[in-house]
Amino acid sequence: MVSDKILKKVSKPGRYIGGEYGQILKNKNDIKARWAFCFPDTYEIGMSNLGMRILYGSLNSYPDIWCERCYCPWEDMQAQMRENNIPLYALESGDPISEFDFVAFTLQYELCYTNVLTMLELGGIPLMASERGEEHPIIIGGGPCAYNAEPVADFFDIFSIGEGEEALPEVTRLYIEMKDAGTYTREAFLHEAAKIPGFYVPSLYTVSYNEDGSIREYAPIYDDIPTKIKKRIVEDMDKAFFPEKVVMPYIETVHDRIMLEVCRGCYRGCRFCQAGNLFRPVRRKSVEVLNEQAKTLYKNCGYDEMSLTSLSISDYPYLEELCDTLLCWTEEKKVSMSLPSLRIDSFSKELMDRISSVRSSGLTFAPEAGTQRLRDVINKGVCEEDLMNAAKIAFGGGKSLVKLYFMLGLPTETNEDLKGIAEMAEHVLDAYYTNPDRKKGGKPPQVTISVASFIPKPFTPFQWEGQDDLDTLLEKQKYLGSCITNRKIKYNWHEAKVSRLEAVFARGDRRLSKAILEAHKQGMMFDSWDEYFNYEKWMEVFASVDIDPSFYANRHFADDEILPWDIIDIGVTKAFLLREKKAAYEERPTPNCVEKCSGCGANKLGGENSCCPKI
Amino acid sequence: MLSQNITYPCWVRIKFEKMNVLKFISHLDLCRTMKTALTRAGIPVWYTEGFNPHIKMVFSLPLSLGTESVCEFVDIKITEHMDFEEIKSRLGAALTPDMAITEVYYPKMKFQDIKYSLYEVTPYEPYDLSVLDAEKVMIKKHSKKGEIEIDIKERIKSIEVKGDKIMILGCADQDHYLNPEQVMALTDCTDHRIIRKEIYNERMQIFR
Numbered sequence: 001m002v003s004d005k006i007l008k009k010v011s012k013p014g015r016y017i018g019g020e021y022g023q024i025l026k027n028k029n030d031i032k033a034r035w036a037f038c039f040p041d042t043y044e045i046g047m048s049n050l051g052m053r054i055l056y057g058s059l060n061s062y063p064d065i066w067c068e069r070c071y072c073p074w075e076d077m078q079a080q081m082r083e084n085n086i087p088l089y090a091l092e093s094g095d096p097i098s099e100f101d102f103v104a105f106t107l108q109y110e111l112c113y114t115n116v117l118t119m120l121e122l123g124g125i126p127l128m129a130s131e132r133g134e135e136h137p138i139i140i141g142g143g144p145c146a147y148n149a150e151p152v153a154d155f156f157d158i159f160s161i162g163e164g165e166e167a168l169p170e171v172t173r174l175y176i177e178m179k180d181a182g183t184y185t186r187e188a189f190l191h192e193a194a195k196i197p198g199f200y201v202p203s204l205y206t207v208s209y210n211e212d213g214s215i216r217e218y219a220p221i222y223d224d225i226p227t228k229i230k231k232r233i234v235e236d237m238d239k240a241f242f243p244e245k246v247v248m249p250y251i252e253t254v255h256d257r258i259m260l261e262v263c264r265g266c267y268r269g270c271r272f273c274q275a276g277n278l279f280r281p282v283r284r285k286s287v288e289v290l291n292e293q294a295k296t297l298y299k300n301c302g303y304d305e306m307s308l309t310s311l312s313i314s315d316y317p318y319l320e321e322l323c324d325t326l327l328c329w330t331e332e333k334k335v336s337m338s339l340p341s342l343r344i345d346s347f348s349k350e351l352m353d354r355i356s357s358v359r360s361s362g363l364t365f366a367p368e369a370g371t372q373r374l375r376d377v378i379n380k381g382v383c384e385e386d387l388m389n390a391a392k393i394a395f396g397g398g399k400s401l402v403k404l405y406f407m408l409g410l411p412t413e414t415n416e417d418l419k420g421i422a423e424m425a426e427h428v429l430d431a432y433y434t435n436p437d438r439k440k441g442g443k444p445p446q447v448t449i450s451v452a453s454f455i456p457k458p459f460t461p462f463q464w465e466g467q468d469d470l471d472t473l474l475e476k477q478k479y480l481g482s483c484i485t486n487r488k489i490k491y492n493w494h495e496a497k498v499s500r501l502e503a504v505f506a507r508g509d510r511r512l513s514k515a516i517l518e519a520h521k522q523g524m525m526f527d528s529w530d531e532y533f534n535y536e537k538w539m540e541v542f543a544s545v546d547i548d549p550s551f552y553a554n555r556h557f558a559d560d561e562i563l564p565w566d567i568i569d570i571g572v573t574k575a576f577l578l579r580e581k582k583a584a585y586e587e588r589p590t591p592n593c594v595e596k597c598s599g600c601g602a603n604k605l606g607g608e609n610s611c612c613p614k615i
Numbered sequence: 616m617l618s619q620n621i622t623y624p625c626w627v628r629i630k631f632e633k634m635n636v637l638k639f640i641s642h643l644d645l646c647r648t649m650k651t652a653l654t655r656a657g658i659p660v661w662y663t664e665g666f667n668p669h670i671k672m673v674f675s676l677p678l679s680l681g682t683e684s685v686c687e688f689v690d691i692k693i694t695e696h697m698d699f700e701e702i703k704s705r706l707g708a709a710l711t712p713d714m715a716i717t718e719v720y721y722p723k724m725k726f727q728d729i730k731y732s733l734y735e736v737t738p739y740e741p742y743d744l745s746v747l748d749a750e751k752v753m754i755k756k757h758s759k760k761g762e763i764e765i766d767i768k769e770r771i772k773s774i775e776v777k778g779d780k781i782m783i784l785g786c787a788d789q790d791h792y793l794n795p796e797q798v799m800a801l802t803d804c805t806d807h808r809i810i811r812k813e814i815y816n817e818r819m820q821i822f823r
Contacts, residue, residue, distance in 0.1 A: 005739075005806045007639060008681055014644065017636035021652070021711050250640045250648055302654030302709070304669070333654075334668045 001094035014251035018091030040115035048255035057243030107145035110505035151512035153202035162231030198232035267593035280602035362401030370420025422483035453499035461580035571602035661692035684811035732787035742804035
């Protein structure tokens, strides 16, 4: 691995040493396939990712597969590695990733793409899939961005579409079998892999374009591979692979706690939300299984904090029972519980009392839009009364800080809607002062509103919408600021330039690969970090490769246009998304899946303990 | 001492190592690691009372980043009897070998009594100790009050070359803490290994 002399020269050397309690070491002689599982960001962020924990555990549960971890070194470490000819290595064995059979990247957000190239380059692996030969590892991508990975398609050999805990061991088994049988060549393997459900081999599909730049056709080059790649799901969450052991980081990471995955998917159907569509159908774990898993994790980790994770935890139908069951032992063991993603319409005093959360004096809610009209457009399904109710409970329970998340630039938005955000914050403050139960003489109340710019995302009813151009977004941010007059309201906004670049990549196609390659050549990396993000430089890069970013970010895509991600089948149909788009413009909410099935199509994927009608 | 004479909660001292890659782990990270390890090991630890209960732990003098050690100490309180051998083996199993538990016993001395610390330096480059021959060797040091100048010689009790090793005995009390890295920085040797071997009280008795 790396010498001390080098590690002493870099910031946070603890990122590069491995050797943590819980890491999995194996004897190389017993291993038939080696995975280097890469997270294209820092160790602290990557180690907090639950998906990576699951896949690390799942692959390592097979005696002939060894999966190791690898993160993107910070720039100072990259310089040391280049200067001293140290190739990027996996933390467990310290072996260069170029010696592995599979090098996997989890693509959690669009702005990690330049880091993927940085890591490949540090690993001495050709960046372009077409340049790789028999001696190189198979480069495989997955995670939420793989659902439209076209902008990075040229760099990957395979994408894993959907949940990977069953799919990745399958593709590894194919690899081992072909190697054992002597039938393995890179080409033959990729062809076979493309036949396994949930695997997309981009080089086996050619794309042609119309004169206006839109896509004409995706054509498979073989007859025996699917024309659409159907995402994989784990049907029964109670029986799904569960990582009993966790690698315990020495240095502090972003989420340094037990993460108990309660369910997958969300049945609400907010029209801007990609996760809500990607991860359908909803599948839940049972209280008994969760309680056992929580105990196991506590015993094996020793964390004193546990977070119940789900896209919308308060929609878990057995939440009270789960909390009560867990509290039976967590209180005695001094384990505190936290619930992220609370919905205002299902927030109750009982729930707040159950989550001790003594360590926080605040609560966060996401009304997303400032007027009822716009909330109906986005199908948020909450009303102001719900928020006031939640605020009253929070203030009555001794909380003094309320944080509200909103989005700006939503389809059909007017100044009225923006003003509504400021008014809503005012009303929440009023709720504090008119609350007879509030603690007297405590901290003064504060309402923080955090505003992100809307990004049209693939596989949502708003996937066809163009994002507001940068000037409009900035103007809207300014206008909202002018509506806020109360000093007890704090106003934060996300950098609109970042949101614009995200929009470009989110709805991008294969032609963007050359922009990402060019950005990498110019030394760009860590685009999701403020200290590295450079919008102007990105615009220069786009210009230099003759790409107009507004073609992807700001253009309204036609309803009948072939979209770059049409090649992926997530279960939810395009027909449903179009129906939802229409409903949005008619300001018509759609009932959630528990109230009434709207026929999104995800039920055809199966799934146990779900709210979908069986087929 | 027989356990029935003990009243609980009672203080227990754990001696452990911080070797190899752990030289890159800060004191704060070490505390977090020890905390989760105590829980994993199922040691009946005492929690502070109050609004935000946490495991009571008191560490001996922190180690400078980059330095290894075979004599680190942490005091914990246990709420009921557990054999010291059992604490040692359980806690050891909840940690990596680089953080081996070497001894568990009732504290004999107080952490405030720690006065000196002995370091073994293995230089991997030529070095020159002559700079330390001067009466005073002033170096710059970052402190809470900004950058200050200190006389590093004041903090070195002895320095001795033994074969391929340099043994440095330095002050280890809070106000006059010697960082052996700073000594080596003066000798033009930047590539080296430093291990804390022992700590002592004022009368040069091995700290227990």
